[in-house]
Amino acid sequence: MLHFIKQLASSAGQLAQQLRNDIGGSGLQTSSKANDKDLVTLADRQVEDFVIAEISRRYPEHGILAEESGLASSASPYLWVIDPIDGTASYIHEQPGYCVSIALRQQDRTQYAAVCAPVFNQLYHASLGGGAYCNDKPIRVIDHGDLSQSQVATGFSCLRAGWDKINNLQYFCALARQAREVRRYGSAALDLCWLAAGKIDAFWELNLQEYDVAAGSLIVTEAGGEICDLQGGNDYPRQGMLACNGAAMQKTMLEYFKEYKRPQN
Numbered sequence: 256m257l258h259f260i261k262q263l264a265s266s267a268g269q270l271a272q273q274l275r276n277d278i279g280g281s282g283l284q285t286s287s288k289a290n291d292k293d294l295v296t297l298a299d300r301q302v303e304d305f306v307i308a309e310i311s312r313r314y315p316e317h318g319i320l321a322e323e324s325g326l327a328s329s330a331s332p333y334l335w336v337i338d339p340i341d342g343t344a345s346y347i348h349e350q351p352g353y354c355v356s357i358a359l360r361q362q363d364r365t366q367y368a369a370v371c372a373p374v375f376n377q378l379y380h381a382s383l384g385g386g387a388y389c390n391d392k393p394i395r396v397i398d399h400g401d402l403s404q405s406q407v408a409t410g411f412s413c414l415r416a417g418w419d420k421i422n423n424l425q426y427f428c429a430l431a432r433q434a435r436e437v438r439r440y441g442s443a444a445l446d447l448c449w450l451a452a453g454k455i456d457a458f459w460e461l462n463l464q465e466y467d468v469a470a471g472s473l474i475v476t477e478a479g480g481e482i483c484d485l486q487g488g489n490d491y492p493r494q495g496m497l498a499c500n501g502a503a504m505q506k507t508m509l510e511y512f513k514e515y516k517r518p519q520n
Contacts, residue, residue: 268378336360447471
């Protein structure tokens, strides 16, 4: 199974990159916003269709949750969770920060995960109890010190969700004053992988979906990181998500989210 999910993510990442190259940057830059979205949707669906076809061919009884297709449930305890292109804005504008994210759950617990970032030539993977890897080399979170010495990352999907009474800007402004750097790379799955590899120290976001974080979450925890919701519980990503390089950073970061309460949709 581990070999299959790694190969599947790698092949899907190569397909996404090839489609990106075939579309061409100049056309995207001069086309309308609506056309930009149509092109990305086409690439999303082609990558997603490829992944689903490969899974269905080998494991026809398994359930599948994918960003574009939604949930195709089954009686099987196994569920594949797929984000065909995480980081669509980067994908549109020919920036490198996008990836393919695939996870396999058994009875609501993620067993295997793979994330392919084709432009960076990075394939992350993890298995429950088996550690986390990048290009088959073990990775671990790194403690760079307290928050003032740390680089943290976030995203702003909450703004696209239309939240007008609470959004990530207030947390961003507060943490920007305290952290060494606050970065916004544009892909939650990739943020989580980079945390696992010691490239950043923490990541938080407010309005994520299961397919955004299913693979990256396992990679983080297998690399020694800590994950919780923004109130310190386990209801993530529904109640927001905080991933850190360890318990000390988690405790520090949670202080900034004491007043957090997710808007009721």
